[in-house]
Amino acid sequence: MIEEKGILFILSGPSGVGKGTVRKSLFDKDTDLKYSISMTTRPPREGEVDGVDYFFKTKEEFEDMIENNKMIEYAHYVGNYYGTPKDYVQKQLDNGNDVFLEIEVQGALQVKENFPEGVFVFLIPPSLEELKDRIISRGTETEEKVRNRLAAAKEEIEMMDYYDYVVVNDQIDTAVQTVQSIVRSEHCKRERVAIQYKKALERDES
Amino acid sequence: MIEEKGILFILSGPSGVGKGTVRKSLFDKDTDLKYSISMTTRPPREGEVDGVDYFFKTKEEFEDMIENNKMIEYAHYVGNYYGTPKDYVQKQLDNGNDVFLEIEVQGALQVKENFPEGVFVFLIPPSLEELKDRIISRGTETEEKVRNRLAAAKEEIEMMDYYDYVVVNDQIDTAVQTVQSIVRSEHCKRERVAIQYKKALERDES
Structure with missing residues (x-):
């Protein structure tokens, strides 16, 4: 049997x-995707289960993992650590499961460094689209306002450069379908498929 | 308005x-795609319309176009030329229409040379999948037969290297949906989207 490896998808x-709404809707439709479970040092709330809602760790354990480069990304927030453990993700991928990581832009950049083979999807608001239209048409707004929006848009565009895909979140259903298309087509990328075929043939010859 | 350019998709x-069955089923479902109209020197059959079924040309006109590098690909078959005119495809793309080209492997390689920015989709038969399974399991066939199949599979795999995507045609509906996913996700590729945004912003500044 040829084991196809899973793909890590990053939605940011x-x-x-x-992002959260798109991710939830995506998981309602596609039960094959595995949502990455985060690790945290904050204590579990009532009903939260270790290894399901979060991996709960002590501060010392978490910092040990950071030091040993075992986190794909992490952040410190209101006195606690939050992050994505590398081992868990790698195990899912090795088992042929796609892993889906919904994450803030800052965390996504860390993932990009530690896991460049991931597929990075950038969700943009339709307001940027609107802004784009406004910018190119003759504006009726004050020059300053246009300039500020332009600056904000530019910052977002620079973030885009780290991503593989850009999806406009105008309608949740459409955005979810587009993300599903990306998942599906990424599995047909020649690099991935060809490697599988070649491995299968090599195995036969040896 | 930002005019998004179309994408040339090559199915081979x-x-x-x-290929033909997948292409037909795809066009039944997706009316936005433009099927590339071929050019030929063979005389029109009854009911065939110039510019709809084919672009009908004389041998001299066709050879003139070949000489002036105006064909994306062409072949000589049973005394007549057949091929894809560059101008027609480029005009469709400039108008924001995706163009879909269903073509034999040899023609696809020509397109790859003349239009490398196209998106190349390789359709493979499920029998190759089966073959693959057979090759890695203990075979009951004669050694020679396995070797011949292996050789054929390898030739096909080498062709794969020129393509962006590989789609297994196990079920037509599934294959068509996969091709639709590829079309959709290619339009979200960051390179394409980012260029549009950047152009829009530059236009505002100038």
Whole structure:
């Protein structure tokens, strides 16, 4: 049997763009995707289960993992650590499961460094689209306002450069379908498929 | 308005794999795609319309176009030329239409040379999949037969290297959906989207 490895998909984008909503809707539709379980030092809340909601660790354990380069990404937030353990993700991928990571832009950049073979999807708000239209048409707004928006848009565009795909979140259903298309087509990328075939043939010859 | 350029998609694969069936089913579902109209020197049959079924040309006109590098690909077959005119494809792309080219492997390689920015999809038969399974399991066939199949599979795999995607045509509906996913996700590629945004912003500044 040829074991196809899973793919790590990273969904990110500016805050407020609706990453969580898209991710939830995607998981309702696609049960094959594994959502990456985060690791944290904050104590479990009632009903939270270790290894399901989070991996709960002590501060010492977490810092040990950081030091040993065992985190794909992490952040310190209101006195606690949050992050994605490398081992868990790698195990899922090795088992042929796709892993889906929904994460803030800053965390996504860390993932890009530690896991460049991931597929990075940038979700942008439709307001940027609108802004784009406004910018190129003759504007009726004050020059300063246009300039500020332009600056913000540019910052977002620079973030884009780290990503493989850009999806406009105008309608959740459409955005989810587009992300599903990306998942599907990434599995047909020649690099991935050809490697499998070649491995299969080599195995026969040896 | 930002005009998004169309994308040239090339569907190819070994003969008999079902390229035509997949293409027809795709066009039934997706009316936005433009099927590339071929150019030929063979005389029109009854009911065939110039510019709809084919672009009909004389031998001299066709050879003139070959000489002036105006064909994306062409072949000589039973005394007549057949090929894809560059101008027609480029005009469709400039108008924002995706163009879909279903073509034999030899023609696809010509397209690759003349239009490397196209998206190349390789359709493979499920029998190659089966073969692959057979090769890695203990075979009951004669050694020679296995060796011949292996050789054929290898030739096909080498062709794969020129392509961006590999789609297994096990079920037509599934294959068509996969091709649709590829079309959709290619439009979200960051390189394409980012260029549009950057152009829009530059236009505003100038």
